[in-house]
Amino acid sequence: LEKIIINTPASRSEILVGERWEKVFEMIPSEGSVIITDDNVKRLYGGTFPDIPVLCVTPGEASKRLEVIENLSDQLLNIGTDRKGFILAVGGGVVCDIAGFLAAIYMRGVRCGYVSTTLLSQVDASTGGKNGVNLGSSKNMIGTIRQPEFVICDTTMLQSLPEDEYLSGLAELIKTAVIGNRDLFRLVEENIPEILSRNPELLIHMVTESVRFKGHVVSEDENENGLRRILNFGHTFGHAIELFKGIKHGFAISSGMVLATEFSAERGLVGTEERLRILRLLENFGLDGEYYISDDEMKNLILHDKKKTGDTIHFVFTRGIGEAFTEKLPVEEVLGFYRRYREKNYKI
Numbered sequence: 001l002e003k004i005i006i007n008t009p010a011s012r013s014e015i016l017v018g019e020r021w022e023k024v025f026e027m028i029p030s031e032g033s034v035i036i037t038d039d040n041v042k043r044l045y046g047g048t049f050p051d052i053p054v055l056c057v058t059p060g061e062a063s064k065r066l067e068v069i070e071n072l073s074d075q076l077l078n079i080g081t082d083r084k085g086f087i088l089a090v091g092g093g094v095v096c097d098i099a100g101f102l103a104a105i106y107m108r109g110v111r112c113g114y115v116s117t118t119l120l121s122q123v124d125a126s127t128g129g130k131n132g133v134n135l136g137s138s139k140n141m142i143g144t145i146r147q148p149e150f151v152i153c154d155t156t157m158l159q160s161l162p163e164d165e166y167l168s169g170l171a172e173l174i175k176t177a178v179i180g181n182r183d184l185f186r187l188v189e190e191n192i193p194e195i196l197s198r199n200p201e202l203l204i205h206m207v208t209e210s211v212r213f214k215g216h217v218v219s220e221d222e223n224e225n226g227l228r229r230i231l232n233f234g235h236t237f238g239h240a241i242e243l244f245k246g247i248k249h250g251f252a253i254s255s256g257m258v259l260a261t262e263f264s265a266e267r268g269l270v271g272t273e274e275r276l277r278i279l280r281l282l283e284n285f286g287l288d289g290e291y292y293i294s295d296d297e298m299k300n301l302i303l304h305d306k307k308k309t310g311d312t313i314h315f316v317f318t319r320g321i322g323e324a325f326t327e328k329l330p331v332e333e334v335l336g337f338y339r340r341y342r343e344k345n346y347k348i
């Protein structure tokens with residue numbers, strides 16, 4: 001069991017990696033607790049839930065909507081949840097984003113904790129306190145930053161994940177390694193078969209390293225005014241690809257990482273050897289998909305991204321494995337790279 005504490009000016013959050021998830025029922029208040037989960041997770045793990053109210057959402061991104069929050073609030077009111085209530089999310093990033101947001105606003109805030117059940121949410125979504133829902137096609141437009149009291153990451157729960165969900169989470173883990181942890185990168189490089197077979201002990205180690213790095217970044221810059229932006233490595237192009245192609249977050253982000261690595265190489269920031277190591281690692285897991293998007297479409301998609309300010313964008317570059325930094329660039333410069341890369345590499 002590894003415990004990582006995240007201290008921010010307003011709160012303290014504990015991430016427990018390798019803890020048995022059933023332990024959570026000893027951690028929540030015996031009265032006033034409510035579980036929020038989705039149908040898949042309930043089907044797989046609901047048999048072990050204690051006798052407390054369980055509110056279920058439909059699995060998938062489409063549940064990240066304000067109507068769902070309103071509906072859940074109604075249900076909380078009906079079962080008598082008051083300010084002393086405790087919301088326990090048991091699920092992936094979607095459930096944690098919904099439950100965290102609901103806990104932040106229901107009766108102006110109730111306590112909450114998460115059992116994080118996907119690799120993506122263990123390495124990324126449940127650390128850092130961001131929560132929220134989408135507004136139409138604009139992702140995460142409405143939400144808050146508020147740390148859950150605890151997050152349990154039980155890596156044995158990852159055994160039941162569909163393969164594409166597992167790989168999607170792995171992409172975020174590799175991102176963390178590229179931007180901030182050379183040792184983690186090497187560990188992934190050297191253990192590909194064990195990673196693919198989801199060795200729980202190895203996963204405890206990898207998730208811990210990933211959470212520790214994100215926790216450090218979030219403690220320094222909870223509101224994303226500076227350092228936290230490096231977590232968006234691969235996300236400028238990745239979000240565009242995700243939006244346009246409708247593919248899973250991790251696959252889109254990893255393709256975005258390919259482009260961000262190539263952009264870094266074009267600028268002479270990363271040498272050939274390290275560039276190839278990054279690209280090869282993604283390729284080994286089938287995370288290097290190429291998605292043709294025209295220059296105009298790419299421009300619209302990037303301009304649509306909420307992280308841009310005016311005509312500039314904070315682009316995240318790598319300076320080699322384990323090092324990243326952001327630079328404020330005109331969107332045109334990012335698009336200029338895209339055009340050159342596309343002309344050289346994509347056959348239409």
Ligand SMILES: NC(=O)c1ccc[n+]([C@@H]2O[C@H](COP(=O)([O-])OP(=O)(O)OC[C@H]3O[C@@H](n4cnc5c(N)ncnc54)[C@H](O)[C@@H]3O)[C@@H](O)[C@H]2O)c1
Nearest residue numbers: 040059060092093094095117118120121125130157160161
């Ligand atoms: N808050 C943040 O900082 C942050 C960071 C990254 C991503 N996110 C958000 O996270 C969401 C994606 O999260 P996700 O990839 O976990 O998706 P998800 O929550 O939709 O889970 C993916 C699928 O796996 C199923 N599932 C969950 N746990 C399972 C298990 N143990 N075994 C079998 N099936 C299981 C779910 O029912 C769902 O069908 C996106 O909405 C994204 O915006 C948030």
